[in-house]
Amino acid sequence: MVGRGGRTIGLVLALGFAWAVLAQDAPAPAGSAAAKQAMPAADQAAAPAATEVAEIPLAGAAAAGVHEASAPNAWGGERQGNEATLSDRVVGYRIDAELDAAKHAVTGSEQMTWRNRSDRPVRSVYLHLYLNAFKNEGSTFFTERHVLTAHGHSRGAATLKKGQWGYIDLKRVQQGGAALKWSFVQPDGGPKTDQTVVRVDLAQPVGAGETLTLDIDFLSQLPRVVERTGWWGDFNLVAQWFPKIAVLELPGERGATQVRWNAHEFHFNSEFYADFGSYDVRLTVPSDYTVGAVGEQQAAPTQANGKSTYHFVQGDVHDFAWVAAKGYQTLDGSFTGPGVPKVAVRVIYPPEYKASAQPVLKATTDSLEYFSRTLGAYPYRTVTAVVPPYNGAEAGGMEYPTFFTAEGYSKIDPNTSDQWEIDFVTIHEFGHGYFYGLLASNEFEEPMLDEGLNEYWDQRMLRERNQRILVPSSFAARLGVRPSMDVFVQERLGAGLKSPYDPLSENAWNRFSSSSYGTVYSRTATAMHDLEERLGKPVMEKAFREYYKRWHFRHPSAADLRAALVDVSGDAKTVNEIFDQYVYGTAFIDDRIASIDNDEVVPQAGVFDKDGKRSEVEAEVLEKQLDKQREDWQKAHKDAKSWEGPFPWRGTVTVVRDGAPAPQLLRVTFADGSHEDVHWNDNRRWARFVFDKPSKVVSAELDPEQKILLDADKLNDSRTTKTNAMASRRWTADMAALLQAFYSLLGTL
Structure with a gap:
C-alpha cells in the first residue's frame, strides 16, 4: 500500500498507533x-x-521480525524453475x-x-x-x-x-x-x-x-x-x-x-x-459495468438477463480482488522482455480522470521492465491498474497480485509534483507485486519486508530515471526557479531518525505511535540506501537478485534477507551492523562537527636544551621578534592573502558522535582552496583531527557526498570559520518550500 496520508509531495506521512496495551493481553x-x-x-x-x-x-500477538534464518527446505525449498507449477500450491x-x-x-x-x-x-x-x-x-x-x-x-x-x-x-x-x-x-x-x-x-x-x-x-x-x-x-x-x-x-x-x-x-x-494457490473465479455483474480482476480472463463474458458473467483464472498467487464499475473506460498496452511472457497491461479509469490513464499505463510498463531486469522476470501474463473515482480515493494505492489501484488526476500540472506523484504511486503499487506478491512476505508481522523494501526499490527506479520531486514554492517560481528534492533525501525527512521508538522489524500493530508505523516505509528505505552506499551499488543489486531468486514463491523473513545480503557481500560486519542497529534495534546516527580551531605554528617561549646547551627564550622578547617577522613578511608580500604569513597553521577539527557509530568521511577545506579527506571509522564518542598546513582550516564537513542519510541531523554535519549568508538563504528558501508543501498537503487530507 502506498504511504499513508493521501496525496503527498513525497513526504511519507506516518500512520499507526500504540496498540501495546491491547497486545499485552x-x-x-x-x-x-x-x-x-x-x-x-x-x-x-x-x-x-x-x-x-x-x-x-x-x-x-508479539510475533514480529524473525532473527533466525529459515531452513533450506522451508516452503518446499528454493524453486528451481523446472517444477510443474511456479509455486507449491x-x-x-x-x-x-x-x-x-x-x-x-x-x-x-x-x-x-x-x-x-x-x-x-x-x-x-x-x-x-x-x-x-x-x-x-x-x-x-x-x-x-x-x-x-x-x-x-x-x-x-x-x-x-x-x-x-x-x-x-x-x-x-x-x-x-x-x-x-x-x-x-x-x-x-x-x-x-x-x-x-x-x-x-x-x-x-x-x-x-x-x-x-x-x-x-x-x-x-x-x-x-x-x-x-x-x-x-x-x-x-x-x-x-x-x-x-x-x-x-x-x-x-x-x-x-x-x-x-x-x-x-x-x-x-x-x-x-x-x-500460494490457484483461483478459478466467475463473476456475475450488470452488463453495463466494466470489470477487471486478478488473473487472465477466459474468453468473452457470457450474457443473460442483462447480466454478464466473467471467468478469471490465475495460478501461483495468494489473493484475488476485482473491480466492477459503471461507465468506466479502459486503456490497453503490452510488455515483453527477456524471460517475461507477453504481458497484457490494462488501465481501468473513470472519465473524469482520463488524464491519468496514459501516465499510469507508461509507469506500469516501465515498472515491468525495471523490476524484471533488477530482481527477476515477471512471471504472469496480465497486470491491471485501476484508477478509483473522486470520493473513492481511499481505495487507491492498494495492491493485489497482478492487480493494483493507482491515483486519479483530472489534469497533470507540469509545474507541480503531479507527474512525480502519479509515477511514484503507480511504481509503488506495481512493486508490491514483487515484495508482497511474488515474495509473499508476512505483512502482519514483518511489514518492512514489503512496504519498506518496496519503497527502497521504487526510489531506486526513480533515481535511475533522474526523477526528482518538485517542491512547490511561489517565491522560487517568481525567480524562475523550480526547487526539487532527491528521492532519498525526501525519504529521510519522514523517517523519524532522531528518536525511533520501534525496531523496523516490529509487527504492524505493536507500535508506539502512528509516526512509528509510518517509518516502516521511509526508515527502511533510508537504511537500505545507506547499506547500499557501504556495500556498493553492484553488490546490493546482486544481493537483492539473490534474495528474490531464493525466496520468490515462498515466504522469507527478515533473517532470510540478512542471510542473502551477507552471503553475496561477504561483509557480515557491515550487514549485521545495519540489522542490529536499525532492523532489530532502535539506534540513531548523529555525528557533528563540534569545533574548528586554528593556531599559528610559531617558536615557543621557555627553556630548551640543544647540543648539550641550555637556553631560555623569554615570552616578551619572542613576541617582539614574531611581530617584527610578520611586519617584514607583509612588506615583502604586499599582495598576500589575509591568511598568508611567515608561519604555517595548525588546524584542529573536533567531531562528536551522539549516536551509533557509522563510517564517516571528514572533508577539511583550507583557505588556499585545497582540501583533505580523513576517514573516521571507529567507536570513539569524539575525536580530534590535526592538520599542519600553510593555510588555515576554513570549513569541515562530515559525509560531503551525502551517503549517510540515516544521520538524524544533517545540519550539524558541517561548520565554517566565518559566516556565509548563502547558507542561510538556502535553508530559508528550502524551509519556505517545505512549509508551502506541508500546507498544500493539509488541504488534500
Missing part, C-alpha cells in the same frame, strides 16, 4: 468463553469446550459470485481445497473474514483507528453512516455432507467484538499430507470506501471479500519452532499473509 484460547462471546447462540452451543483446545497453536479456490450493484453486496459460493503440509492431523482450521473489520466500531480496525485519529490525520478516517457498513456473513460451511460450526477468535488479544478471524472445527481431521475440501456459502456486504476496499457511487472495489484460510507454518519457516497457525486480526495498519 494474552489471546483468548480458541473455544474459550471469551472467544465465543460474539457468536450466535447456536454456534456457542456447538463450540468445543475450553478443554478441547486444538493441538496446533496460533502465532502470538497449497490452496485452491473455486468461487462463483454475483454483485448486487444496488446494494453493493456479493453473494458467493466457494469451494476451497487445502493441503495439510504438516506431519500431524489438523482438526480445526482458521479463516480470515477481513470485511468484518468494517462491521462495527467494536472491530480491531475501528478500535485502533479511534486511538489513531485522536492524535492526528490518517487514511481510512471516513465516517460510516446508516447502510454503509461492511461485513461477511457465513451462510454455510460444509465438509463432505457435514455442516460445520465455527467460533470467532482474537489471536492478538483484540476486542472480543472483533470477528475478522474464525475457527472452523472439522467433522473429520485432515491427516498429514491429505487435502481438505470445504464448501462455503457467504454474503459479502461491501462498505462505503473506508480503506482498501468498498464502494462509492457505481464503483465497487471488491477486495478481502471471501473467506480465506490462514497459513499453517512448519518448524524452520519464518522462525517457527513448531507447527503453528499464523492468523492475525485485521489491524488498522497491517495488511495480509496467505498461501
